[in-house]
Amino acid sequence: MRCCAGGRSSIPTLHLAPDPAQTAALLQAGVVAVACETITGPGGGLPLLAPMSEVAGRMSIQAAATHLEKSRGGMGVLLGGVPGVPAAHVVVLGAGVVGTHAVQMAVGLGARVTVIDRNVDRLRQLDLLFGNRIATRHATAAVIEDAVHDADVVIGGVLIPGAAAPRLVTRAMVSRMKQGSVVVDVAIDQGGCFETSRPTTHADPTFVVDGVVHYCVANMPGAVAPPRRRR
Ligand SMILES: NC(=O)c1ccc[n+]([C@@H]2O[C@H](COP(=O)([O-])OP(=O)(O)OC[C@H]3O[C@@H](n4cnc5c(N)ncnc54)[C@H](O)[C@@H]3O)[C@@H](O)[C@H]2O)c1
Numbered sequence: 619m620r621c622c623a624g625g626r627s628s629i630p631t632l633h634l635a636p637d638p639a640q641t642a643a644l645l646q647a648g649v650v651a652v653a654c655e656t657i658t659g660p661g662g663g664l665p666l667l668a669p670m671s672e673v674a675g676r677m678s679i680q681a682a683a684t685h686l687e688k689s690r691g692g693m694g695v696l697l698g699g700v701p702g703v704p705a706a707h708v709v710v711l712g713a714g715v716v717g718t719h720a721v722q723m724a725v726g727l728g729a730r731v732t733v734i735d736r737n738v739d740r741l742r743q744l745d746l747l748f749g750n751r752i753a754t755r756h757a758t759a760a761v762i763e764d765a766v767h768d769a770d771v772v773i774g775g776v777l778i779p780g781a782a783a784p785r786l787v788t789r790a791m792v793s794r795m796k797q798g799s800v801v802v803d804v805a806i807d808q809g810g811c812f813e814t815s816r817p818t819t820h821a822d823p824t825f826v827v828d829g830v831v832h833y834c835v836a837n838m839p840g841a842v843a844p845p846r847r848r849r
Contacts (some may be wrong), residue, residue: 633807635808643653665673675715676722678773679729681800681802682771682802683727685833692793692799694799707731709732709769710775711757714740731748732753732754733752733754734754741755771800772787772799774810774811777805783811790795795828795829797830799831801832802833808837
């Protein structure tokens with residue numbers, strides 16, 4: 619459950635999918651609550667989650683580009699490369715709202731992009747949108763392992779509505795990633811899709827596991843909330 623404003627108001631955001639203890643305590647206290655991110659619209663989709671996912675998906679590439687810099691602990695690679703130097707390989711797990719917006723930003727910056735999803739219809743839609751500027755792959759453990767191994771950046775944007783995120787990237791896979799590569803686990807609010815993830819904050823957004831920089835801010839859009847109007 620999260621507040622509808624996704625952190626844009628003073629209402630605290632609760633991330634209950636990965637927090638059974640807090641969920642049990644709320645149930646025991648008799649709290650009646652609606653999990654905003656599970657509300658579906660008349661045509662399907664998750665209309666209250668989608669705007670937050672659009673922001674977080676776009677921000678994920680900004681965060682990755684920044685943390686790939688040497689001074690931030692990254693390997694010192696420019697996402698788009700330069701003439702004579704190849705572009706970074708960005709792997710996006712999940713071709714939903716987060717994934718689509720991450721792909722848009724990564725393609726715009728000139729990165730080499732692979733997007734992976736178990737839903738082939740989502741991959742078809744991205745293929746139509748971005749054509750041969752991206753590679754699409756159907757999600758299997760072997761495909762994910764291969765892609766992650768070759769990646770400079772991995773964006774985690776998978777979702778099973780109302781449930782904890784599937785742990786698609788194991789600790790063993792992370793340990794074989796390139797030193798100084800960056801993972802941005804957008805799905806951390808649902809527990810994260812990397813086995814090595816734990817939630818972080820904007821004040822201290824990253825930590826390093828096996829030489830891989832992890833950015834796991836659970837409320838990414840909070841960093842770009844519009845300023846309050848003066849009265
Ligand atoms: N950290 C933040 O600030 C923040 C902000 C917004 C959204 N989120 C989170 O980002 C995640 C993605 O949100 P979304 O709106 O893009 O969801 P979405 O439903 O639009 O897309 C999720 C995609 O994941 C795919 N998927 C699910 N299980 C999979 C599996 N096992 N293998 C491969 N693909 C799989 C689905 O097919 C779908 O295309 C959610 O966990 C959401 O809560 C986090």
